[in-house]
Amino acid sequence: MAIVEVTIIPIGTGSTALSSYVARCIGALREEGIKYEIHPMGTIIEGDLDRILSVVRKMHEVPFKEGASRVITTIEIDDRRDKEATAKGKVESVLSKL
Numbered sequence: 671m672a673i674v675e676v677t678i679i680p681i682g683t684g685s686t687a688l689s690s691y692v693a694r695c696i697g698a699l700r701e702e703g704i705k706y707e708i709h710p711m712g713t714i715i716e717g718d719l720d721r722i723l724s725v726v727r728k729m730h731e732v733p734f735k736e737g738a739s740r741v742i743t744t745i746e747i748d749d750r751r752d753k754e755a756t757a758k759g760k761v762e763s764v765l766s767k768l
Contacts, residue, residue, distance in 0.1 A: 671758050672719040675746040676726050677712035682739030691736060695729040704726075707757060712744075714757045719749055 680691045696713065700707055702725045705716045715722050730743045748755065 671716060671750075671754060671756070673748040673750075673755060673760070674715045674719075674722050674726070675712050676715060676729065677703070677744045678729055678733065678741040679744075680733035680736070680738035681742065683733075684739065691733045691738065692743060695732045696735055698728045698732050699725055716757055717745065 678690060678695050679693070683691070696706075696708065699713070699715065702721070704721065704725060707714045715725070726743065726745060730741055733741045748760075
C-alpha cells in the first residue's frame with residue numbers, strides 16, 4: 671500500500687483564499703472512497719498507487735473547472751513493499767522513539 675501526500679495549488683484565481691478550491695478537490699477524493707487525511711499543508715492518501723494517481727489526476731483538474739488559470743500539484747509517494755505501512759503507523763513509530 672502506498673502513502674501519498676498531495677498538495678494542489680490553484681493560481682490565477684483572483685483571490686488569496688483557496689479553501690473553497692481545496693474543499694472541492696477533497697470532494698473529488700471522497701467520491702472515490704479512498705482513505706485520506708487532511709492537514710494544514712496538504713492531504714495524505716493511502717491505498718493502491720494506481721488508484722491514488724488516478725484520483726490525484728481528477729483532483730488536479732478541479733481548480734481548472736472552477737476557473738483557475740494555472741494549477742501546481744505536488745505529489746510525494748512513499749511506496750513501501752517489504753511490509754504494510756500506514757500514515758498512522760509512521761507517526762506512531764516516530765512518537766515511540768521520543
